[in-house]
Amino acid sequence: MNNLHIHPLPALRDNYIWIIHDTVHAAIVDPGDATPAMAFLQTQGLQPIAILITHHHSDHTGGNRQLLEQFDVPVYGPTQENISSITHPVQEGDTIQLQSLALTLNIIEIPGHTRGHIAYYGSSQQKSILFCGDTLFSCGCGRIFEGTPQQMFDSLQKLAALPAHTQVYCTHEYTLGNMSFARTVEPGNDDLRQLEIRAKQLRQRNLPTLPTDIATEKACNPFLRCQYPEIINSVKQHTGKTLSEPVEVFTELREWKNVF
Ligand code: ZN
Ligand code: FE
Numbered sequence: 001m002n003n004l005h006i007h008p009l010p011a012l013r014d015n016y017i018w019i020i021h022d023t024v025h026a027a028i029v030d031p032g033d034a035t036p037a038m039a040f041l042q043t044q045g046l047q048p049i050a051i052l053i054t055h056h057h058s059d060h061t062g063g064n065r066q067l068l069e070q071f072d073v074p075v076y077g078p079t080q081e082n083i084s085s086i087t088h089p090v091q092e093g094d095t096i097q098l099q100s101l102a103l104t105l106n107i108i109e110i111p112g113h114t115r116g117h118i119a120y121y122g123s124s125q126q127k128s129i130l131f132c133g134d135t136l137f138s139c140g141c142g143r144i145f146e147g148t149p150q151q152m153f154d155s156l157q158k159l160a161a162l163p164a165h166t167q168v169y170c171t172h173e174y175t176l177g178n179m180s181f182a183r184t185v186e187p188g189n190d191d192l193r194q195l196e197i198r199a200k201q202l203r204q205r206n207l208p209t210l211p212t213d214i215a216t217e218k219a220c221n222p223f224l225r226c227q228y229p230e231i232i233n234s235v236k237q238h239t240g241k242t243l244s245e246p247v248e249v250f251t252e253l254r255e256w257k258n259v260f
Contacts, residue, residue, distance in 0.1 A: 001102075001103060001122060001123075001124040001126070001127050001129070002124070002126060002127065003022055004020055004021065004022055004101060004103065005019075005020075005021050005022070005023070006018055006019070006020050006129065006167075006169060006211070007019045007021065007040070008169075008208045008210060009036045009037060009040055010036070010173075010208075011031075011032050011033045011036050011037075011059075011063075012032050012033055012059050012062075014172050014173045014174065015030070015032045015033075015059050015060075015171055015172055015173075016169075016170070016171055016172070016173065016208065016210065017029065017030060017031050017032065017033070017036065017037055017063075017171075018030070018131060018169050018171075019037070019040060019041075019046070020098075020101060020103065021044070021046050021101070022100075022101055022102075023044075023046070024046065024047060024100075025046065025047050025048075025049045025100040025101055026041060026044075026046040026047065026048050026049065027048070027049060027050040027051070027052055027098055027101060027103070028048055028050070028051050028052070028067065029051075029052045029054070029120070029131050029169070029171075030052070030053060030054055030060035030061070030131075030133060030171050031051060031060075031061075031062075031063035031064060031067055032058065032059040032060050032061065032062045032063055033062055033063045034062075034063035034064075034065075034066035034067045035063075037063055037067060038066075038067070038070065048067070048071045048073050049073055049098060049100050049101065050073050050074050050075075050076065050096075050098055051064060051067065051068075051073055051074070051075040051076070051085075052076050052077070052105075052120055052131065053075065053076065053077030053078070053083060053085075053086065054077075054078075054117060054118055054119065054120070054131065054132070054133025054134070054135075054171070055078065055081060055113065055114040055116065055117040055118070055133050055134065056077075056078075056081040056082065056083050056114060056116070057114065057134070059171075060133060060134070060171060061077075061083055061085065064083075064085040065085065068085060074087050074088050075087045075088065076088045076089075076090050076096055076120075077089065077090070077118075078090065078091070078109075078116035078117065078118045079091040079116065080109075080111075080115055080116025081114060081115065081116035081117075090107045090118065091107060091109060091118070092107060092108065092109040092118075093106075093107065094106075094107040095107070096120075103122055104122060105120040105121060105122045105131075106120070106121045106122070107119075107120065107121075108120075108121055108158060108159070109155075110132065110135045110155035110156075110158060110159065111146075111147045111151045111152075111155060112135065112142070112144050112146075112147035112148070112149075112151045112152025112153075112154075112155045112156075113133070113134045113135055113142035113143060113144065113145055113146070113147070113152070114134075114145060114146045114147070115146040115147060117133060117134070117135055117147075117155070118133075119131060119132040119133065119135065119159065121162065121166075123163070123166075127165075127167070128162065128163050128165060128166035128167065129166065129167050129169065130159065130162060130166050130167065130168050130169065130214075131169045131171075132159060132168060132169070132170060133170075133171050134170075134171055134172065135152075135155055135156065135159065136156060136159050136168060136170060136217065136221075137170045137172060137174050137175070137178055138168075138170060138174070138175040138178060138199075138209055138210060138212040138216075138217065138221070139175060139178035139179045139181075139182045139192070139195070139217070139220055139221050139222070140174055140175075140177075140178030140181070140182070140221065140223065140257070141156055141221075141223040141254070143254075143258065144254060149247065149250060149251035149254060150247055150251075152250075152254070153226075153246070153247045153250045153251075156223055156224060156250075157224075159214070160214060160217070160218055160224050162214050163214065164213070164214050164215035164218070165213060165214070165215065166213060166214045167211040167212075167213055168210070168211050168212045168213055168214060168217065169210060169211045170210055170211075170212070173203075173208060173209065173210070175199050175203075175209040175210070175212075176196075176199055176200065176203055176209075178221075179192065179195070179196045179199060181222070181256075181257050181260045182220065182221065182222045183196065184234070184260070185222045185230075185231055185234045185235070185253065185256075186222055186225065186228070186230050186231050186234065187230075188230050189219075189220065189230070191216075191219040191220050192219075192220040195216065195220050222253060223250060223253060223254070226246035226247070226249040226250045226253065227246045227249075231249065231253070232244075232249055235249050235252045235253055235256070238252070238256055239252050239256075
């Protein structure tokens with residue numbers, strides 16, 4: 001895994017298409033738009049070997065048809081979602097082997113944003129990588145469109161349990177917006193303040209704030225911190241409700257962010 005490059009391609013309004021490559025072969029994660037993907041493959045001289053899909057939304061799948069007209073590659077994606085271009089449906093516990101990249105990825109089911117949303121997780125002795133679509137963002141999480149708050153909470157907990165050094169490749173550049181909400185909810189978080197300074201510097205230079213990692217998210221992401229007193233108190237003040245269970249705090253936090 002150490003010889004692999006993982007490159008963000010800005011696409012649509014604020015999406016990233018992640019290209020995993022070894023300078024010869026490439027896997028394409030969530031191609032919402034074929035145009036930037038094709039251009040990158042061509043200028044870098046990369047041969048696509050697979051498309052990986054996390055969930056059915058068009059900003060993650062919209063480029064499939066055009067890519068498949070050009071390249072005959074397998075398309076991996078969730079069994080539980082109706083995505084016509086998928087050739088290899090996968091589910092929790094499945095493992096996929098991208099042989100030409102010498103990369104093995106495990107499938108983790110993380111429902112909530114959509115019913116069948118999956119993540120791709122790879123680990124070696126030195127490194128772990130996670131492609132988590134619209135479930136975990138830097139300092140935020142996806143909206144709950146199809147699942148329940150409990151499902152989303154459980155999915156996020158599942159990701160938070162991965163090794164701390166796991167590099168997290170999210171599919172949207174939502175970091176600064178997420179941070180202003182996170183700061184409102186947990187103004188006393190110094191790690192968050194430091195991270196926001198760095199993120200602003202990156203965005204000023206038009207650079208991605210991603211990948212993030214699990215340790216950073218556990219330190220800064222309010223949706224992974226629903227057991228901390230400052231967050232519980234903020235939610236209590238905002239809603240006027242007395243909440244104790246982390247999942248209740250999470251549910252109110254997500255609602256609050258929806259209208260923030
Ligand atoms: Zn989505
Ligand atoms: Fe999306």
